[in-house]
Amino acid sequence: LIPQGExxxxxxxxxxxxxKWIIENDTITEDYCSLTIKKIQGDFALISAWKPLANIRxxxxxxxxxxxxxxxxxxxxxxxxxxxDRNSKINSTIIDPEWAYYQILxxxxxxxxxxxxxxxxxxxxxxxxxxxxxxxxxxxx
Numbered sequence: 001l002i003p004q005g006e007x008x009x010x011x012x013x014x015x016x017x018x019x020k021w022i023i024e025n026d027t028i029t030e031d032y033c034s035l036t037i038k039k040i041q042g043d044f045a046l047i048s049a050w051k052p053l054a055n056i057r058x059x060x061x062x063x064x065x066x067x068x069x070x071x072x073x074x075x076x077x078x079x080x081x082x083x084x085d086r087n088s089k090i091n092s093t094i095i096d097p098e099w100a101y102y103q104i105l106x107x108x109x110x111x112x113x114x115x116x117x118x119x120x121x122x123x124x125x126x127x128x129x130x131x132x133x134x135x136x137x138x139x140x141x
Contacts, residue, residue: 001033002068002101010060011044019060022049029053037107040064045104068101069112072133072140080125084111091125094118102127 001008007021022033031053039046044061071078071094080092098118106113110129115122133140 001035001066002103008062008066010049010058010062012060016061020058022058022062035067037067037104037112040104040106045107064105065103067104069104069114069127070099070101070133070140071097071127072131073097074099078127078131080114080123080127082125084108084113084126086128088126092123094123099133 001022009018010020010022011017012019031051034050034052036048037045038048043064045064045067046061047059047067049058050056074097076096078094078097079090080094082089082091094116097116100116102112102114102116104112104114105124108126110132112127112132113125114127115124117123
C-alpha cells in the first residue's frame with residue numbers, strides 16, 4: 001500500500017459499497033500490510049490483504065491509487081519494459097532509482113505495469129519481478 005495517511009476502503013465489488021477499511025501500514029508496531037493482486041479491472045484491483053502481526057486477512061477491491069511497489073535496486077539501472085517480457089523493448093531506463101513507491105497500473109503474472117515521476121520526467125513500463133521489492137520489512141538489497 002502506498003502510505004497516504006488514511007484508511008484504504010475495501011469494496012465487495014469494484015463498483016460496490018465499502019465492506020471494511022484496511023488500515024494502512026502501522027509503523028509503530030511495524031505491522032505492514034502485504035497484498036496479493038489477483039486481478040486488475042479498470043481503476044480497481046481485486047486483492048487479498050494480510051497484516052501478519054494482527055493476523056488480519058481481507059479480500060476485496062481497492063482503488064489502484066493505493067497500490068505501489070518499491071524497486072529492489074537503487075544503484076545502477078532499472079529497466080521498465082514495453083511488454084511483460086525481458087526480451088521486449090525497454091520503455092524507460094531509470095539511473096540510480098529512488099527507493100520510492102512506483103504506482104501499479106496493471107499486472108500480468110508476476111510482472112507489474114508501473115508509473116513513476118521524478119523531476120518532471122515520467123517513467124512507465126513493465127517492471128520485472130526480479131526488480132520488485134515486495135517485502136515491506138526490508139529494502140530488498
